[in-house]
Amino acid sequence: MISVKTTQLTKKFGSFTAVDAVDLEVYKGEIFGFLGANGAGKSTMIRMLCGLLMPSSGEALIDGLDIYKESELIKKRIGYMSQKFSLYNDLTVAENIEFYGGVYSLDKKLIRSKKEEIAVSLNLKEEMKRLTRDVPVGLKQRLALACAMLHDPKIIFLDEPTSGVDPKVRKDFWNIIYDLSEHGKTVFVTTHFMEEAEYCHRLSIMQDGRIIALDSPENMKAIHNEKTIQDVFIKLIKRQNNDEI
Amino acid sequence: MKFNLNRVYAIAKKEFFHIIHDPRSLLIVILLPLLQLLMFGYALNTEVKDINLGIADNALNMQSKEIIRNFEGSEMFHVFGISTRTEDIHQAFLEQKLNAVLLIGEDVNDLQLIVDGSDPNYASLIKNYVNQALASKQENMLVDIRVQLLFNPELKSSYFFVPGLIALILVMISALLTSISITREKENGTLEQLLVSPLQPLEFIIGKLLPYVFLSMLIGFLILIMGLILFDVVFVGNAIAFTILSFVYVCTALSFGLMISTVSKNQMQAMLIALIFTMMPTLMLSGFLMPLESMPWLIRLISWIVPAKYYLKIARGLMIKGNNLGELLEPMLFLLGFTVILLSIAWNRFAKQMRELK
Numbered sequence: 001m002i003s004v005k006t007t008q009l010t011k012k013f014g015s016f017t018a019v020d021a022v023d024l025e026v027y028k029g030e031i032f033g034f035l036g037a038n039g040a041g042k043s044t045m046i047r048m049l050c051g052l053l054m055p056s057s058g059e060a061l062i063d064g065l066d067i068y069k070e071s072e073l074i075k076k077r078i079g080y081m082s083q084k085f086s087l088y089n090d091l092t093v094a095e096n097i098e099f100y101g102g103v104y105s106l107d108k109k110l111i112r113s114k115k116e117e118i119a120v121s122l123n124l125k126e127e128m129k130r131l132t133r134d135v136p137v138g139l140k141q142r143l144a145l146a147c148a149m150l151h152d153p154k155i156i157f158l159d160e161p162t163s164g165v166d167p168k169v170r171k172d173f174w175n176i177i178y179d180l181s182e183h184g185k186t187v188f189v190t191t192h193f194m195e196e197a198e199y200c201h202r203l204s205i206m207q208d209g210r211i212i213a214l215d216s217p218e219n220m221k222a223i224h225n226e227k228t229i230q231d232v233f234i235k236l237i238k239r240q241n242n243d244e245i
Numbered sequence: 246m247k248f249n250l251n252r253v254y255a256i257a258k259k260e261f262f263h264i265i266h267d268p269r270s271l272l273i274v275i276l277l278p279l280l281q282l283l284m285f286g287y288a289l290n291t292e293v294k295d296i297n298l299g300i301a302d303n304a305l306n307m308q309s310k311e312i313i314r315n316f317e318g319s320e321m322f323h324v325f326g327i328s329t330r331t332e333d334i335h336q337a338f339l340e341q342k343l344n345a346v347l348l349i350g351e352d353v354n355d356l357q358l359i360v361d362g363s364d365p366n367y368a369s370l371i372k373n374y375v376n377q378a379l380a381s382k383q384e385n386m387l388v389d390i391r392v393q394l395l396f397n398p399e400l401k402s403s404y405f406f407v408p409g410l411i412a413l414i415l416v417m418i419s420a421l422l423t424s425i426s427i428t429r430e431k432e433n434g435t436l437e438q439l440l441v442s443p444l445q446p447l448e449f450i451i452g453k454l455l456p457y458v459f460l461s462m463l464i465g466f467l468i469l470i471m472g473l474i475l476f477d478v479v480f481v482g483n484a485i486a487f488t489i490l491s492f493v494y495v496c497t498a499l500s501f502g503l504m505i506s507t508v509s510k511n512q513m514q515a516m517l518i519a520l521i522f523t524m525m526p527t528l529m530l531s532g533f534l535m536p537l538e539s540m541p542w543l544i545r546l547i548s549w550i551v552p553a554k555y556y557l558k559i560a561r562g563l564m565i566k567g568n569n570l571g572e573l574l575e576p577m578l579f580l581l582g583f584t585v586i587l588l589s590i591a592w593n594r595f596a597k598q599m600r601e602l603k
Contacts, residue, residue: 050441051440051441052437052440052441072443075441075442075443076443078441079441080437080438080441081438082434082437082438084433084434084437086433086434086435086437086438087435088259088263088433088435089433090262090263090266090267091259091262091263091266092262092266095259095262098255098258099255099258099259100438100442101255102251102252102254102255102256102258102259103252103255103256103439103442103443103444104442104443105249105251105252105255105443131266148438
């Protein structure tokens with residue numbers, strides 16, 4: 001079942017083309033990664049898909065809904081978390097959860113049960129009444145994800161979710177992502193960590209707004225006869241640069 | 246695209262938490278107005294007391310003694326005897342021993358008043374007081390003018406600055422609070438998180454305004470009460486009318502703050518714009534400190550768009566004169582008009598920015 005489909009999706013900022021005619025099909029329950037250098041277009045891609053940026057041209061369907069005409073419906077079915085974590089540092093953990101629950105107009109009972117659920121799963125009963133700024137970064141990141149997931153979205157967009165956290169926390173976070181995928185959620189992740197790219201079901205390597213490779217990490221390594229995604233990435237980028245010269 | 250009250254409530258509640266979790270800022274927001282009130286109250290005093298008046302009596306008869314006794318009996322004057330020599334008088338002014346000198350000629354009706362004109366306002370006040378004191382006792386004057394001052398017979402300056410100060414502080418605090426609160430969301434990236442949610446621009450704006458309406462009104466009442474207690478201002482009007490009209494004024498100021506937040510890039514910029522564009526016009530162009538009637542036509546024209554000008558009419562009208570709601574309809578309509586215009590600009594710009602993000 002197709003969860004997200006784009007056709008010739010393009011975003012231009014003036015004369016600069018950030019995303020260049022991308023065709024994509026991502027399936028339900030898939031963990032789909034965008035790997036690329038800064039400015040390769042991966043954030044722009046994600047921001048278009050979750051309605052933060054209007055595409056210059058091309059089509060996109062999110063859970064079968066048109067991003068131009070049905071953006072209000074799409075909003076209820078997607079979750080988004082950026083590297084900034086988007087929590088209010090001067091509110092308590094509980095107040096953050098209540099607020100995001102309120103923004104999605106969840107009823108009070110549901111918010112309360114969600115709050116308990118999060119307290120148990122993140123093991124932060126004590127921290128509920130603490131200000132978010134005093135919570136460790138790793139926990140904050142997981143809390144931000146929990147807040148972005150309160151309304152039980154089908155598709156989750158994670159824009160560099162693990163930048164600025166240590167490798168141990170990054171590992172834990174990926175376990176959550178796997179868990180989400182097993183529950184049938186489609187997960188989009190952008191990253192510039194090579195080892196993180198290995199965890200995706202399918203990976204697209206982006207450069208200059210185009211997808212220059214799209215396959216599972218295993219296949220990619222096999223086709224290019226390399227041991228790690230890092231080596232594949234370097235090989236591809238070099239080849240691309242030579243072609244352009 | 247449905248307007249959802251739950252979402253408005255969620256935003257308002259969150260904003261309320263922002264306020265109470267930052268007690269230091271809250272304290273500043275409350276104490277600053279009180280400090281301003283005290284400063285204005287004791288510094289901006291236009292009442293004249295302790296006028297040092299030198300009197301040179303050349304008539305030395307019953308009538309001239311009567312005049313001197315009259316001044317000596319007044320609380321406003323300290324009377325000193327002085328010679329008629331010009332050098333002595335000049336010297337007394339230079340040493341600031343005297344503010345004014347009254348020369349009584351050999352004929353009692355030949356009076357001359359010399360006033361230190363280095364502070365023209367003070368000088369004209371002294372002139373008036375001396376004239377009053379003379380006029381009230383001079384029985385053989387041909388024309389008897391009796392001046393009656395309405396509403397503020399004692400010419401208390403607190404009657405004049407307390408309403409003005411409420412106007413100033415309300416507009417400053419309200420505009421400041423809202424302008425910062427939205428720019429902060431832009432800076433922290435939380436606005437982005439809200440943009441992917443079903444939240445509508447109008448819900449966001451109204452939710453943001455609500456807690457600050459209450460806070461600003463609270464501060465307004467605080468100044469009013471302090472003004473009544475510390476500076477014995479009267480309040481002869483209707484308290485409910487005052488609340489309603491102050492609410493309208495606060496809404497105007499909050500909408501202005503919102504508009505600022507849609508044009509400024511960061512909190513610092515928002516703060517500066519809010520302070521400059523509320524403080525200067527309110528102090529200078531509203532009729533708070535200087536009467537608008539004495540200003541050139543261009544300035545008077547600009548004053549038409551200064552909300553404090555209208556609120557001053559309302560506050561003075563209700564506190565001092567005892568106007569009713571009907572008599573204050575015109576300034577109220579102006580304020581409502583401003584609110585609608587500012588709010589629609591803010592909403593438009595905000596919605597446009599949301600689209601441009603896309």
